[in-house]
Amino acid sequence: MVNDVVVVGAGPVGLLLAAELRLVGVDVTVIERAAARSPHSKALTLHPRSLEVLAMRGLAGPFVREGVPVPTGHYGGLPVRLDFSVLDTRFPYTLVLPQLRTEQLLEERLRELGGEIRWEHRALQVRQDADGAEVDVAGPDGTYTLRAAWVVGCDGAGSTVRSSAGIDFPGTRASTTGFLGDVVLDAPPSAPSVDNEHGGFLVVPLADGHHRIAGTTGESLAIPADQPLTFDELRGYVRQVAGTDFGMRAPRWLSRFGNASRQAARYRDGRILLAGDAAHMHMPMGGQGLNVGLQDAFNLGWKLAAVCQGRAPEGLLDTYHAERHPVGAALLENTQAQTVLGATYTADARALRSVFGRLLAAHPAVNRQFAGELSALDVAYRPAAGRRRGKGAGRGRPLAGRYPRPRPRAGRRARAQLVSAADRRALRTAPPRPGRRRGAPRPGRRREAWDGRRPGRRRRARRRRGDRRESGPDTGRDRAPDHHP
Structure with a gap:
């Protein structure tokens, strides 16, 4: 097969x-x-x-x-x-x-x-x-x-x-090794991290009563990441930095990690x-x-x-x-x-x-x-080489080069833009662009909806193709994230 x-x-x-x-x-x-x-x-x-x-x-x-x-x-x-x-x-x-x-x-x-x-x-x-x-x-x-x-x-x-x-x-290659442990703390620290000249670690509460402790100390840095971590070592690292082990007990998972x-x-x-x-x-x-x-x-x-x-x-x-x-x-x-x-x-x-x-x-x-x-909210994809740039760049591709904002900012107008992938509709919001009109994809279409300036031309094109207007619920299951059809 x-x-x-x-x-x-x-x-x-x-x-x-x-x-x-x-x-x-x-x-x-x-x-x-x-x-x-x-x-x-x-x-x-x-x-x-x-x-x-x-x-x-x-x-x-x-x-x-x-x-x-x-x-x-x-x-x-x-x-x-x-x-x-x-x-x-x-x-x-x-x-x-x-x-x-x-x-x-x-x-x-x-x-x-x-x-x-x-x-x-x-x-x-x-x-x-x-x-x-x-x-x-x-x-x-x-x-x-x-x-x-x-x-x-x-x-x-x-x-x-x-x-x-x-x-x-x-x-x-790895030159620094850290430690990690999921343990019970009878007296967890009030701050999410502890840090001083001896080392530092983060403490993250888990839903089942355990806490994750992850960090490094001057002593732990040179130990190979593939060497097993013992509970006594973990407790010693924490005491070295904090002066206490916070009532550490019941280790569930102990590990090391490197910086390769x-x-x-x-x-x-x-x-x-x-x-x-x-x-x-x-x-x-x-x-x-x-x-x-x-x-x-x-x-x-x-x-x-x-x-x-x-x-x-x-x-x-x-x-x-x-x-x-x-x-x-x-x-x-x-x-x-x-x-x-x-x-x-x-x-x-x-x-x-x-x-x-x-x-x-x-x-x-x-x-x-x-x-x-x-x-990762700062991620923005650059237009591919040869793609039009400057005024009019990305016309008909409302998501080109960036993620649309998931919601309008206070005090700013917003409009809906619709994109289609795999024959379903998707709704996103984006700041208004003067002179543009809203576009709506229809079930059965396999291309990105676009908001061109001349709706009459789109209607004529639809008649030539024999398309019919339809509407359907936005399933929220098939939204095109990037700037390609």
């Missing part, structure tokens, strides 16, 4: 991508080397842009209901918090929700759409030719080969898909694509990795679906690399900067932290800039 797409990896990135494909009927097979989901959650947060992405599919509700909204974030563990409450979004907060639950909710979505996961099926090798790709798979009943038009590697930093394609993964930073040289190689950690790895600073991966999947999903169904040329997939690779590069840059701020304990580093802290406290614009970076 030939699949449209094989997704390697059933983490949050692979699940969202597969759900995006199934949403419009693309045949997709998801394989995962693990026998079951890990009960431990490496990531804990969903940022505003990720929640907007989920909301564009009508999925944000369960996540918001189960998560804990926190209106602040951190940059490099600095004691001055980033203020997310001022961000121009429906979700002006970081949502604390364990990765395990995020994956479960995304898997439920995939199954609702008729998708399945082949657990304990490991990709051994990927090959491609002009017409498609093959994945050699080892499963519980032996080895077999999957044939597909496209293969997407969502299989983590050690990606088999990436290495099979010969895609370089340049960057830096790498990015795939290209996100597409012929019939093979990469997303999430397979495309970029970094120090887990600011809770960005899972979020950037979800946004990779969302950017790629509708494009790959359009190509699979013959609604767009294969060249559309090149825009995935063009748009998301710079985002990944910026991710590595800001996590490396945060590592210097948050995991270096020289006198010079302390001075740098002090200066940055004063900037964040005294200048709201600086605070907002960093909050925009971490939340």
Whole structure:
């Protein structure tokens, strides 16, 4: 059997991508080397842009209901918090929700759409030719080969898909190691972080009575990240910084992490694509990795679906690399900067932290800039080379080059703009543009609705095509996020 797409990896990135494909009927097979989901959650947060992405599919509700909204974030563990409450979004907060639950909710979505996961099926090798790709798979009943038009590697930093394609993964090796533990604290600290010349750590309350402690000390930095962390070591690190272990007990998960930073040289190689950690790895600073991966999947999903169904040329997939690779590069840059701020304990580093802290406290614009970076609300895609620029650029493409605002600002008028993907309608708001008229897509149309100046011409074109006006409810399930039809 030939699949449209094989997704390697059933983490949050692979699940969202597969759900995006199934949403419009693309045949997709998801394989995962693990026998079951890990009960431990490496990531804990969903940022505003990720929640907007989920909301564009009508999925944000369960996540918001189960998560804990926190209106602040951190940059490099600095004691001055980033203020997310001022961000121009429906979700002006970081949502604390364990990765395990995020994956479960995304898997439920995939199954609702008729998708399945082949657990304990490991990709051994990927090959491609002009017409498609093959994945050699080892499963519980032996080895077999999957044939597909496209293969997407969502299989983590050690990606088999990436290495099979010969895609370089340049960057830096780990030079700093941090610690992480999910424990019960009988007397948790009142502040979300503790920081001094000995080290620093963050404390995040979890829904089940545990707390996550994650940080670095001068003593922990040089220990290899693959060396197991003991409970006594964790307790010792915390005491070294805080002078107490806060009544720490009942460890559920202990781990170390490093600051290796790498990015795939290209996100597409012929019939093979990469997303999430397979495309970029970094120090887990600011809770960005899972979020950037979800946004990779969302950017790629509708494009790959359009190509699979013959609604767009294969060249559309090149825009995935063009748009998301710079985002990944910026991710590595800001996590490396945060590592210097948050995991270096020289006198010079302390001075740098002090200066940055004063900037964040005294200048709201600086605070907002960093909050925009971490939340991904500052992401704006540049028009592709050769696309018209300047006056009239993007005419007929209301989302060109930027995300439309999810709601109007106080005191400003707003108008609705409608875009269509996979034959459904979508509603977004955006500031008014003089001389433009509203446009409405209709079921059955497979192109982006546009608000041209000459509605009479559109009516004549509709009559020539034999189109009929129809109306239908906005399902909220199929909204085009980017600037392509």
